[in-house]
């Protein structure tokens with residue numbers, strides 16, 4: 001069965017999918033929700049979608065869609081280095097400094113703010129569904145003064161010229177991609193990229209209870225469960241109502257994590273398990 005990814009061909013997400021599933025056929029989807037829906041419907045075996053970038057933070061669309069709309073389990077994660085380049089149609093390469101519009105995914109635009117502010121000051125920034133959708137658009141409009149921010153694969157796939165390499169603002173630019181699937185078993189850790197196991201939970205605090213978050217964190221702390229991320233997102237039930245997404249640096253076990261969850265539930269919190277899965281580092 002196929003592996004779905006945020007398309008079209010040559011996104012960073014496809015590159016991540018190739019690393020995790022080198023020999024499986026792949027299917028591109030126009031949007032992250034489309035891709036997750038296809039996995040939920042069983043049209044594809046699993047969906048690979050971006051979750052978090054080191055410079056720009058979470059991909060809220062992925063988080064919110066998984067939590068509110070389509071609660072599929074996370075069965076794996078891969079962290080991939082991200083190199084952003086400026087691509088133009090070969091016809092326009094000699095004049096690239098005159099581009100009037102720059103197309104890309106909003107996260108990619110955000111990763112290159114300093115470059116855009118200094119080198120392409122005044123050029124309009126236009127968000128697209130992905131970096132390769134932007135590259136495809138530029139390839140289809142050879143006479144427009146437009147550029148895309150995308151990767152080398154997209155330059156090759158859509159016949160564009162890289163006129164500026166590595167335009168992301170900070171060297172440490174990595175993105176986390178997750179694999180979600182109807183099948184509950186996590187990916188097999190048998191890969192040279194395997195780096196450990198993680199468990200992700202979503203915690204909704206009871207309303208107006210002093211110290212509730214402190215008590216939740218204590219349930220992990222005294223069990224010496226290391227947390228690698230804690231983030232709040234609106235619960236979408238009213239202003240000031242948030243839930244917390246917590247990554248625990250350990251696989252689900254029989255004692256420690258179930259004990260922490262039971263303790264947190266006893267405080268009046270609601271806990272949802274998003275997955276316990278291996279993570280890989282490229």
Ligand SMILES: O=C(O)C(=O)C[C@]1(C(=O)O)C=C[C@@H](O)C=C1
Nearest residue numbers: 011012013050105107130131175
């Ligand atoms: O547009 C792409 O190529 C994607 O795979 C999406 C995405 C993202 O959502 O963050 C993935 C990696 C980069 O951080 C920029 C864009």
